[in-house]
Amino acid sequence: MTTKEIHGTVAEGFDAVRDEFAAFVASERDDYEGQLCAYVHGRRVVDLWTGDGADATSLYGVYSSTKGAAHLVVALLVQDGTLELDRKVTYYWPEFSAEGKANLTLRDLVTHRAGLIGLDTGFSLDELADDRMIAERLADQRPFWRPGTAFGYHALVIGALAGEVARRATGRTLQELFEERVRAPYALDFHLGLPQPLEPRFRSAQPMLPTPKQQAVLDAAPTGPHTLTSIAFNAHVPNPGEFTDFANSRTVRAKGQTSAGGVASARGLAGMYAAAISEMNDRPPLLKPDTAAEVGQIHSIGYDLVTRTHRSYGLGFQATADTWYPFLGAGAFGHSGAPGSQAFADPRSGLAYGYTRRRFAYPGGAAPENERFVRAAHKATLAT
Incomplete structure (x- = not known):
């Protein structure tokens, strides 16, 4: 049992969130380290953290929670009229037409329908850190399913693909x-590209430590060097290394790869989604109501060919209510990350949420404890 101290504050009416956080920390390993933050209508109402040497400004590799930042930029460009979702990708990026991809639209690209989940030969770590390199090599790759006919998680490359369209435009x-x-x-x-002066605030990612029972489940999972899952997570290359190597690479952090290379605190995650849907710092919401509704609208739902699970995606974002927390409002959108991070906006309630943890949680993706934290935060939000 841990004796770690809980730091931070909660607003009136949000004590239950602190109670849930404290109860979880008490049940975790002594080396647990994490942050929890939430805003309601642009006002910070939860700001908690724990862990030896950690504070509210500690920074973590948030892996796929990075995709939320990438897709927020795409949404802003669509809102501006700079990008059009139903234009063919080749309108912006002519070289993309190779190997049967000529008719794919930007809408299909950002909703994981391109079938372009990785390379037959895989990427080196340096290549995987570089969005421009990823895009250049994928332009010549044959899709792994007929574009537009199905969907599967483009785990390490979707930011590079969308980013190349944005760069061309x-x-x-x-x-x-x-x-x-x-x-x-x-x-x-x-941060999509962590400045060197902020490096001392980065907390290196720590590997998952499943229980024996959990490890047995992992060992029994279907694997193989040439499955869609292996290709999408670049696990089919010789000596792929540990997944923690990605965030722990200074090259990855410096370049800010837009699928999984972001570095953030829980304040940063929650603050971004708060700014997306609420007035903050005397600024209007980044997204107009119609744009927020469109990015949260489900575009791909059902069996994900890569994760082999039920998944739902809006415009790049995960459809948070369907995928994770059904008690949230329809149209909630966000993105989880491999170590257990979670971040989203619920426009109907005004709740924006961010969670980070240092050690990867079993089984990967949104850590299970998020459900109790999100439920308490949402209930308190509705009561205020």
């Missing part, structure tokens, strides 16, 4: 657009 990378339009104006601790 604007002359700016997704990293540059995120910095200029989202991170800097709100001073968010969410």
